Amino acid sequence: MIADEIWVDVQHIRDRAPLVHNITNYVVMNTTANALLAIGASPVMAHAVEEVEEMAGIAAALVINIGTLSSHWIEAMAKAMWKASQCGIPVALDPVGAGATRLRTETARLLIGKTPPAIIRGNASEIKALGDEEARTKGVDSTHASEDSLDAARALSDRTGSVVCVSGAVDLIVQGSAIIRIANGHPLMSRVTGLGCTATALIGAFAAVNPAFLKAAAHAMAVMGIAGEIAAEKAQGPGTLQLHFIDALHGLQALDISGRLKWTEG
Amino acid sequence: MIADEIWVDVQHIRDRAPLVHNITNYVVMNTTANALLAIGASPVMAHAVEEVEEMAGIAAALVINIGTLSSHWIEAMAKAMWKASQCGIPVALDPVGAGATRLRTETARLLIGKTPPAIIRGNASEIKALGDEEARTKGVDSTHASEDSLDAARALSDRTGSVVCVSGAVDLIVQGSAIIRIANGHPLMSRVTGLGCTATALIGAFAAVNPAFLKAAAHAMAVMGIAGEIAAEKAQGPGTLQLHFIDALHGLQALDISGRLKWTEG
Amino acid sequence: MIADEIWVDVQHIRDRAPLVHNITNYVVMNTTANALLAIGASPVMAHAVEEVEEMAGIAAALVINIGTLSSHWIEAMAKAMWKASQCGIPVALDPVGAGATRLRTETARLLIGKTPPAIIRGNASEIKALGDEEARTKGVDSTHASEDSLDAARALSDRTGSVVCVSGAVDLIVQGSAIIRIANGHPLMSRVTGLGCTATALIGAFAAVNPAFLKAAAHAMAVMGIAGEIAAEKAQGPGTLQLHFIDALHGLQALDISGRLKWTEG
Numbered sequence: 099m100i101a102d103e104i105w106v107d108v109q110h111i112r113d114r115a116p117l118v119h120n121i122t123n124y125v126v127m128n129t130t131a132n133a134l135l136a137i138g139a140s141p142v143m144a145h146a147v148e149e150v151e152e153m154a155g156i157a158a159a160l161v162i163n164i165g166t167l168s169s170h171w172i173e174a175m176a177k178a179m180w181k182a183s184q185c186g187i188p189v190a191l192d193p194v195g196a197g198a199t200r201l202r203t204e205t206a207r208l209l210i211g212k213t214p215p216a217i218i219r220g221n222a223s224e225i226k227a228l229g230d231e232e233a234r235t236k237g238v239d240s241t242h243a244s245e246d247s248l249d250a251a252r253a254l255s256d257r258t259g260s261v262v263c264v265s266g267a268v269d270l271i272v273q274g275s276a277i278i279r280i281a282n283g284h285p286l287m288s289r290v291t292g293l294g295c296t297a298t299a300l301i302g303a304f305a306a307v308n309p310a311f312l313k314a315a316a317h318a319m320a321v322m323g324i325a326g327e328i329a330a331e332k333a334q335g336p337g338t339l340q341l342h343f344i345d346a347l348h349g350l351q352a353l354d355i356s357g358r359l360k361w362t363e364g
Numbered sequence: 365m366i367a368d369e370i371w372v373d374v375q376h377i378r379d380r381a382p383l384v385h386n387i388t389n390y391v392v393m394n395t396t397a398n399a400l401l402a403i404g405a406s407p408v409m410a411h412a413v414e415e416v417e418e419m420a421g422i423a424a425a426l427v428i429n430i431g432t433l434s435s436h437w438i439e440a441m442a443k444a445m446w447k448a449s450q451c452g453i454p455v456a457l458d459p460v461g462a463g464a465t466r467l468r469t470e471t472a473r474l475l476i477g478k479t480p481p482a483i484i485r486g487n488a489s490e491i492k493a494l495g496d497e498e499a500r501t502k503g504v505d506s507t508h509a510s511e512d513s514l515d516a517a518r519a520l521s522d523r524t525g526s527v528v529c530v531s532g533a534v535d536l537i538v539q540g541s542a543i544i545r546i547a548n549g550h551p552l553m554s555r556v557t558g559l560g561c562t563a564t565a566l567i568g569a570f571a572a573v574n575p576a577f578l579k580a581a582a583h584a585m586a587v588m589g590i591a592g593e594i595a596a597e598k599a600q601g602p603g604t605l606q607l608h609f610i611d612a613l614h615g616l617q618a619l620d621i622s623g624r625l626k627w628t629e630g
Numbered sequence: 631m632i633a634d635e636i637w638v639d640v641q642h643i644r645d646r647a648p649l650v651h652n653i654t655n656y657v658v659m660n661t662t663a664n665a666l667l668a669i670g671a672s673p674v675m676a677h678a679v680e681e682v683e684e685m686a687g688i689a690a691a692l693v694i695n696i697g698t699l700s701s702h703w704i705e706a707m708a709k710a711m712w713k714a715s716q717c718g719i720p721v722a723l724d725p726v727g728a729g730a731t732r733l734r735t736e737t738a739r740l741l742i743g744k745t746p747p748a749i750i751r752g753n754a755s756e757i758k759a760l761g762d763e764e765a766r767t768k769g770v771d772s773t774h775a776s777e778d779s780l781d782a783a784r785a786l787s788d789r790t791g792s793v794v795c796v797s798g799a800v801d802l803i804v805q806g807s808a809i810i811r812i813a814n815g816h817p818l819m820s821r822v823t824g825l826g827c828t829a830t831a832l833i834g835a836f837a838a839v840n841p842a843f844l845k846a847a848a849h850a851m852a853v854m855g856i857a858g859e860i861a862a863e864k865a866q867g868p869g870t871l872q873l874h875f876i877d878a879l880h881g882l883q884a885l886d887i888s889g890r891l892k893w894t895e896g
Contacts, residue, residue: 125659125675127391127432131557136602141557142461143391146434149467156464166659168678168702170434195674198688201681289880291663291673335877336668345601348555393657393698397823402868407823408727409657412700415733422730436700611867614821 101356104317107308108350112138116158116306120299121145121175123165123194126292129340130161130299136347137321139303145171150178158306160187161299162215164205165194172205179213188305188314189215191260192298196220197227214258216311219298222247225264229254248272261311263319265297271316278316281360282323284330290340297322316361324358325350367622370583373574374616378404382424382572386565387411387441389431389460392558395606396427396565402613403587405569411437416444424572426453427565428481430471431460438471445479454571454580455481457526458564462486463493480524482577485564488513491530495520514538527577529585531563537582544582547626548589550596556606563588582627590624591616633888636849639840640882644670648690648838652831653677653707655697655726658824661872662693662831668879669853671835677703682710687717690838693831694747696737697726704737711745720837720846721747723792724830728752729759742790748843750786751795751830754779761786761794780804793843795851797829803848810848813892814855816862822872829854848893856890857882 117140122130127143134141144153147170154160160182162175182189193206206228210218220228229250251262251272264270269280287293301318308314329342346354383406388396393409400407410419413436420426426448428441448455459472472494476484486494495516517528517538530536535546553559567584574580595608612620649672654662659675666673676685679702686692692714694707714721725738738760742750752760761782783794783804796802801812819825833850840846861874878886 123675124390124656125663128394128557128660131391132602132606135555135557142464143389143432144461144465145432146467148435149433149465152465152467166675166677167681169680195676198674199676199681199684201678201684289667291660291667333877334874335880336664337873337876337880340664340876341603341607341873342600344603344606345599348601348603390656394660394823397657398868398872401821401823408730409655409698410727410731411698412733414701415699415731418731418733607869607873608866610869610872611865614867614869 100361101359103313104320104355105352107304107314107317108137108321110307111303114307115140116303117142117156118159118161118299118302118306119144119153119157119178120161120163121150121171121178122161122163122295125165126295129292130296132344133296133347134299134303136344137300137303139306145174147174147177150174151181154178154181154187155185157187159302160189161302162189162209163192163194163295163298164202165192165295167201167205175209176212179209179215183213188217188311190217190219190298190302190305191215192295193218193220193224193228194295196224203227210258214260216305217261217263217301217315218254219263219265219301219315221294222264222266225254225262226250261315263301263315265294265319269319269323271312271319273312276312277364278312279362280316280319280323282320282327282358284326286330286333286336286339287326289336320355320359320361321350324354327358328354366627367625369579370586370621371618373570373580373583374403374587376573377569380573381406382569383408383422384425384427384565384568384572385410385419385423385444386427386429387416387437387444388427388429388561391431392561395558396562398610399562399613400565400569402610403566403569405572411440413440413443416440417447420444420447420453421451423453425568426455427568428455428475429458429460429561429564430468431458431561433467433471441475442478445475445481449479454483454577456483456485456564456568456571457481458561459484459486459490459494460561462490469493476524480526482571483527483529483567483581484520485529485531485567485581487560488530488532491520491528492516527581529567529581531560531585535585535589537578537585539578542578543630544578545628546582546585546589548586548593548624550592552596552599552602552605553592555602586621586625586627587616590620593624594620632893633891635845636852636887637884639836639846639849640669640853642839643835646839647672648835649674649688650691650693650831650834650838651676651685651689651710652693652695653682653703653710654693654695654827657697658827661824662828664876665828665879666831666835668876669832669835671838677706679706679709682706683713686710686713686719689719691834692719692721693834694721694741695724695726695827695830696734697724697827699733699737707741708744711741711747715745720843722749722751722830722834722837723747724827725750725752725756725760726827728756735759746790746792748837749793749795749833749847751797751833751847753826754796754798757786757794757796758782793847795833795847797826797851801851801855803844803851805844808844809896810844811894812848812851812855814852814859814890816858818862818865818868818871819858821868852887852891852893853882856886859890860886
């Protein structure tokens, strides 16, 4: 049933080839463009202040990733996000490195504060860096790292209205009181750069065809994990994993999803 | 006969390792550098206003690609193209996204207007965005997309004197009344990001060793398509295609060309 | 014995996952991040003037690569190197293209002059461009290219105190009167873009766990060459080589090193 819903989204992406506008970091531009093409979307990378609004205006989704920031990019990101909000285009935000430097933490907070994105996806440290303030005011101070990030994710979602996704061995996708956990994936995936960024890009593609953003984000994370498992079975290391992962996204079939999905709700 | 001419160019590239100076987009810098190395050329990426003229001055060809623009890059592109024209170095221009945003359309027009490149390569929409003005004044309004782009390509070539190449399932290479069609390639190639940009980079390498630019561009497109076919026979998807394509460029032999070439003139 | 020392460094990298801060060129950001992940380090790419000091301050090593320069990046590089020197964090510098344009030669000299890095790694032309001045004043004018670069490397090392590494068919690693030669590697490696940059990044990872920088640099070069040999045995060309190289770094075992090492001292 859930596998069927995921499969419907995949087919919609393949049929409609939604234009996904990415303002993303230099490290992953090539690999995320290839992942979007492999799943069936149509990626475009554009970051010039002069064109981001025009590009966002013709896109079906906008992906913002702060992995290699500089000041004129921040302005372009803010403009593109504002334009997307005006046009009702979903935004997926990846706050890469929030918590590691002030520039990243503050930029992520600034962008979220101006126009809250449909979906925020990060790892546990990044989400904690963005949600902790609220978590602390609630007096929550869990000893479990995962529960920590769950509290932070809920606080961040409550404050912004965004779906918040924490990726890890088990992915958490949170909005209000709703929570979905996905246990797909493979440890070798953490040895390939930019697979987190790829997840956020795929979330953009799924949000372009599915306006139920909690579901869209969870579907994207399930597809990431399942493609990663298929790839890991063929790979001899993180180098070959990267390509088999792209091949797996491209060749993904309904049975791959129904046979492998590890999804729990509530 | 034509296969022999293509093979002569490939051998010249391998023997001379021409320095190809690229000012290109972030997405494809790595993959186009690898494609140039695989065919036997010597790639260099340099975009700083302070050094592009010096670098263009020692290069055997210049490749300009507007795929991820920003304002100070446009200045560097214009300077490098002017220097190349002064030194008699061939320029291959890739107007990525012309027609999609004003910044890209206008930048492509500006660069072409200042110093017309030896060769312009784009997809049908991009070439139409640059050639249509003229096509429309001729009252041409074909119902066939390919004929549309052919008219636009001819108009653009007539106005600039450039060889114009429209890549697609069948590539068109046009200059004045001359036209070459190449039907090599594989559909899976369109699922890999940056293979259009790679085509333009290879055109630069071929133009570096063959001053008959109509031929040079067509030879490059034939080699692209043939390497893509060889790669597709070994690939399981767009991820593995990308690497087998690089391997195929590197391992290309005379028989691959003579046995696979689909070339028609006139 | 030496193989054992190399293996100890590899294990330390895998155990400690040192954070390696890279300010590097666009072409190789993805591939060097993947190489660092594959050997077991934790890479981060950050170049904004606003955050490089903060990032360098939490890193275990800093890698500076001038492969795609522009003016505001040079300022960020200088700031990060200064911060690293204040914190006692080792810096590995890659003067890509020194000798090719004035901007690159002068930037490399400027950065080295301000805060001499622990290790400088380049190819023979780059090291000659940086060391020649001294070599010439000594009246050294060898007819052998390799001896040329050895003199330049020694001159550069004497002037800066840095370990200087010249990579080639035989890598030279020099400091004062000490010299190590490593003859591992495979010719196909020169057909893959950015493997020189990858070497410098790995040197950063080894320097993060081994404060004897002459050894650290030599160990990194040995691991590069050995992983390249393993990859070349599985590859069909430079495309597949790239991935098998990453897999080989990830899967590297003590016996690979002891069985293949070609190391001579003095």
